[in-house]
Amino acid sequence: MERWSGVLKVTLDSSSRASYRVGASLCLSLPSKTLAVPSLNAIFFNGDRVEGTGNPVIEKLSDLRNIAEILVSKLGVSVNAWVVESSIYNGPFAVYKDFIPSVNSRGDPKSYASYGFPASTLIALLLSKCLEEQAKSVIPGGEQKSHSTGLSSSLPCQPKTVILGFSKGGAVLNQLVTELAYSNVDSSESLNNRMKNPVDGSFPKIQEENLVIPRTKDSLLNSISEIHYVDVGLNTSGAYLTDHAVIKRISERLMLGAARIRFVLHGTPRQWSDKRRPWIRNEKEQLRQQLEDAAQKSGGKLQVCERLYFADQIPDLQMHFEIIEKLDMN
Numbered sequence: 001m002e003r004w005s006g007v008l009k010v011t012l013d014s015s016s017r018a019s020y021r022v023g024a025s026l027c028l029s030l031p032s033k034t035l036a037v038p039s040l041n042a043i044f045f046n047g048d049r050v051e052g053t054g055n056p057v058i059e060k061l062s063d064l065r066n067i068a069e070i071l072v073s074k075l076g077v078s079v080n081a082w083v084v085e086s087s088i089y090n091g092p093f094a095v096y097k098d099f100i101p102s103v104n105s106r107g108d109p110k111s112y113a114s115y116g117f118p119a120s121t122l123i124a125l126l127l128s129k130c131l132e133e134q135a136k137s138v139i140p141g142g143e144q145k146s147h148s149t150g151l152s153s154s155l156p157c158q159p160k161t162v163i164l165g166f167s168k169g170g171a172v173l174n175q176l177v178t179e180l181a182y183s184n185v186d187s188s189e190s191l192n193n194r195m196k197n198p199v200d201g202s203f204p205k206i207q208e209e210n211l212v213i214p215r216t217k218d219s220l221l222n223s224i225s226e227i228h229y230v231d232v233g234l235n236t237s238g239a240y241l242t243d244h245a246v247i248k249r250i251s252e253r254l255m256l257g258a259a260r261i262r263f264v265l266h267g268t269p270r271q272w273s274d275k276r277r278p279w280i281r282n283e284k285e286q287l288r289q290q291l292e293d294a295a296q297k298s299g300g301k302l303q304v305c306e307r308l309y310f311a312d313q314i315p316d317l318q319m320h321f322e323i324i325e326k327l328d329m330n
Contacts, residue, residue, distance in 0.1 A: 002028045003072070004035075006137060007064050010129040012122075018098070022130050023064025023083035025072045035131070037211045039078040040160040040225070042071045043123065046085040047167025048107075049092045053317065061321040074329045075162070080212070082127065084169075094168050098122050100175045108236040112174050112243070114182035119175040120217035127213040158211060160225040166324065170232025174241040176224070181249035183221045185258045226262045231323050233271040233280045240265075240283035244290055251294040251302065260301040263291050267308055268323050269315040 005025040011018065029036040044067060050058060060066055064083045071081040086094035086107070095107040099119040102110040165173035214220035233239050241247075254260070265284060272281045284306075291304035309326050310319040 002030060002033060003077070004028055004033075004134065005065060005068060006134075008130050008133045008137075010126065010133050012125055012129060018087035020087045020126060021064060021085050022126070023066075023068040023081075024130060024134065025065070025068040025081045026134065027078055027080060035134075035212050036078075037157075038080040038159050039076065040080075040162055041127075041213060041223075042075055042079055042081045042162045042164065043127075044068075044071060044081070044083045044164040044166065045096075045169030045172040046083060046094070047169050048094050049089060050317070050321075051092070055318055057318050058321045061324050067324060070325060070327075071164075074327060080159075082130065084123075084126065096168075096172055099172050103171070106235070107168060107171075108234055109171050109174070109238045112178040112238075112241065112246075114179045117179045117183070117217050119172060120179050120183075120220050123176075124214055124216050124220050128215060131213065158214070158219060158223055161214060161220060161223040162226040162228065163224055164228040164230055165232055166230040167232060167320065168234060170229050170239055171234065173227055173229060173232075174238065176221075177227065177241055177250070178243070178246050179217075180221045180224060181246045181253065183253075184218060185253050185256045186218065186222045222259070224261065225259065226264065228264045228266060228327075228329070229284075230266045230327065231268050231271050231320055233274070233277065235277070237279050237283065239271075239280050240287040242283050242286040242290070247287075247290040247294050251298060254298050254301040258301075260303070262303040262305075264329075265304070265306045266323060266327060267306075268310050268319045269308075269313065270317070270320040272308065273315055 003025055008022045008024055010020050010022065027036045027038050028034065046064070050062060064085065067083045068081040072079060086096050088095040088097055090105055090107065093106045095103055095105070097103055099122055100109050100112065101118060104110065163173060163176060214223050229240065265288060267284065272284065274280060288304060288306055291302065295302045295304055307328055309323050313319060
């Protein structure tokens, strides 16, 4: 399967001064080389900027396009990979203000709240704008339609979504999980059942180009199947979600019919053994315990696992980035 890859620069509306850089690696249909409906969308949120290290490993793994290609190598050629960086930086600090309204000038969140569903709404819009820009890059001034890969069935299906947050990008994951907890339940199974057994005897009018990405906050939230925390950390509390009420509501969603979900906590000694920031490890332990408790009551619909990398090495900045290349996504 052929692919299109590059770094897209998008603005959300004509009045916005903020622009987003998004690394993308997208699967194409042959022979038309138009966008294919992927098996899943992997969305990766980057962290703070680290410049001037002179370290080729860090420089390679700070490149948005390289990260997108690494995700494809791990998840398969039928996936679309999106690597998002913040539109706002205060020096080296990523400030995800549009996703998390409570963040301060250095990008550290004061709290996570579902009100207005800012992160999921913005992600759906951002992906739509990315497709528009990608079409222009292929055919200047033109529009690009998508076609089904034909790999699954003759009926279109909403691809799953895998969310990853690296370093400070983990704060966006916490916001998304909070929004997921308070969102409406519409499992992928119920959607497929409605498509295969329509009430009025006709199939719903779902255009395949609308299935390349989730187009609304609800379709995004209900498509999430995995959440990967990748060596996340902040200079204040809030690196991991520790709100018991949120995890309880995630568990309740599963009992109401939401599709199964998996949480994976990936870490290195750089974050989990940092004696100057002991809250990172403490928050990770709290989240893992709450998820494990919820998993026991979920009937197998919630899974959680933890993976430590470079366990026997002295903590350094390189391992913090190198974990991206070493990620075990299985």
